[in-house]
Amino acid sequence: MGDTPDVGEPTLEEQIAAYQREFQGLDPQVEKIVSALSRLNRRMNVAYGRQTAELGISNAEWEVLKALVLSGAPYRMGPSDLAKRLGLTPAAMTHRIDRMVTEGLVTRERDESNRVRVIIELTTDGREKWLEAMRLASVFEEDLLQDLTPAERAVLGEVLTRLLRRVEHAQPDAGGRLSDLE
Amino acid sequence: MGDTPDVGEPTLEEQIAAYQREFQGLDPQVEKIVSALSRLNRRMNVAYGRQTAELGISNAEWEVLKALVLSGAPYRMGPSDLAKRLGLTPAAMTHRIDRMVTEGLVTRERDESNRVRVIIELTTDGREKWLEAMRLASVFEEDLLQDLTPAERAVLGEVLTRLLRRVEHAQPDAGGRLSDLE
DNA sequence: TCTGAAGACTTCGAATCTAAAGTTCGAAGC
DNA sequence: GCTTCGAACTTTAGATTCGAAGTCTTCAGA
Missing domain, CATH: 1.10.287 (Helix Hairpins)
Known part of the structure; x- marks a missing residue:
């Protein structure tokens, strides 16, 4: 084990x-x-x-809670925004929201000012779940990096950020040969 | 999408x-x-x-090809070994192999010395696909790390390896608080 | 030899995702 | 006002996965 x-x-x-x-x-x-x-x-x-x-939630549900919390109060997003944010198709988002509504993690309601739109809002219960998950995750992450010196942490963060930028800003047929990623 | x-x-x-x-x-x-x-x-x-x-193959199929090639000649493995290696259930492995057999990437035959076992063997075509994929992947990876100095590469490799070891050797209720991971 | 247990793989049913078609609503043009 | 187009979401069909049950083979012990 x-x-x-x-x-x-x-x-x-x-x-x-x-x-x-x-x-x-x-x-x-x-x-x-x-x-x-x-x-x-x-x-x-x-x-x-x-x-x-x-905590009784799946990794998929945690992703949704995270997106809603990080969007800031009042913790509302539309299904298509959530789908883009999570890299899912709208269809998958519909189903995932279905489950989370029945579990009381989020609510779904029509936008009265534009009845085509739907508003997904985090419930108090959903926010609590996210906070609990974050408490566990932050302990895990601190433990993971525990043996790294401050200098190593700094270098690691800087280098990873640089690599990320390189992948994100990759231009097709431009400076690098990296494929276009957006 | x-x-x-x-x-x-x-x-x-x-x-x-x-x-x-x-x-x-x-x-x-x-x-x-x-x-x-x-x-x-x-x-x-x-x-x-x-x-x-x-190259006409999925990421899932690439994983199977990789496991078979890295096992070394004659590029044979049993379904359950492959499943463990890829982190799949035996059921999923059965289906994935089905597809790859019809696509000519691998062959499936009974082990004559023990008729319970099945042997999955890489075809020449499958090996070629892997080599082509590796050529593309290695170019991508070199490009990704292009801007890193030799010193940065060394530190990055060493630190990541250390983190990996920490996660892999995590003992429940021992030194660290990391959860057991398999 | 016979029988039971264990192992290796497959089959079945439920869950979740994608792609594509369908539905509903809003806005622009005639 | 009516029509058409487009946007946002849902529904449907197909694919892939997991968990559990089933099948077949081997091996050890009676």
Whole structure:
């Protein structure tokens, strides 16, 4: 359980070695960074999923609560805005909202000034759930970064932000060769 | 659709500010690192998805090809090993293999020495697809890290590996408070 | 040999997502 | 005023997944 989480999964080092063996001309350092990023994110999502499950909500529902809270008071958004924010189709958003309404996490009502629009609003209960989830998540995150020195944290934050900007601002056929991502 | 998962998405800085506003007692630097990690990974997966789509395979199929290639020649694995490796249920693995067999990426045959077992083997075509996908992926990854100095790459790789180890070796009720992750 | 247990895979049903078609409402033009 | 177009949301059909039940094979013990 603790020591060998994934029975079939090779260690990061074994995986890098396998890449070198099967695909020539790969920079091991680049592959190490990319593989570690991917694995780290996967593990973190598993951890978040466990924590939110303890609160009786799914990871999907947590995403919706997060979007609503971060939009600021009065914690209202339309389904299509939520869908864009979460990267879902409007259809999936409709269903997800259905569930969350029956669970009392959000309310759905028509906008009286424009009856085509629908307003999704966070309930007090939904906001409480988000706060509880955040308390768990923040403890987890602090623990995760516990062994990093202040200097390491600073460098990590700066470098990751730079990489993110590079991916986000990638222009097709411009400076870099990165695909257009928007 | 999912091409623009972020039309309504706030910038990283805006999101950190929103967290500070809605949840007291959060370390902005920790949140910055965690948020950047999550976003970066999401963008990268979108990019990988586009590249594999160009080759006529899905991201899911790419994962299977990767597991088989990295297992080394003769590129054979059983369905349950593949399922463990990919984090799927055996049921999902059965269906995914079905598709890939009809597409000629892998073959499925019974193990004659133990007729309960099934052997999934990469086809030449499947191996070619993986190689093409790797060529695209490696170009993307090199471009992504292009602006990082050698020193930054070294620190990033080392720090990410350390974080990964911390998550993977987390002991319930031991040194850290991280939950058991598998 | 026979029988029961365990293992490996598949099948079945429910849940969730995407893509596309459908519905309702609002706004612009004739 | 009527019509048409477009926007916002919902509905429907198909795909993929998980959890649980089912099938087949192997192995150990009576």
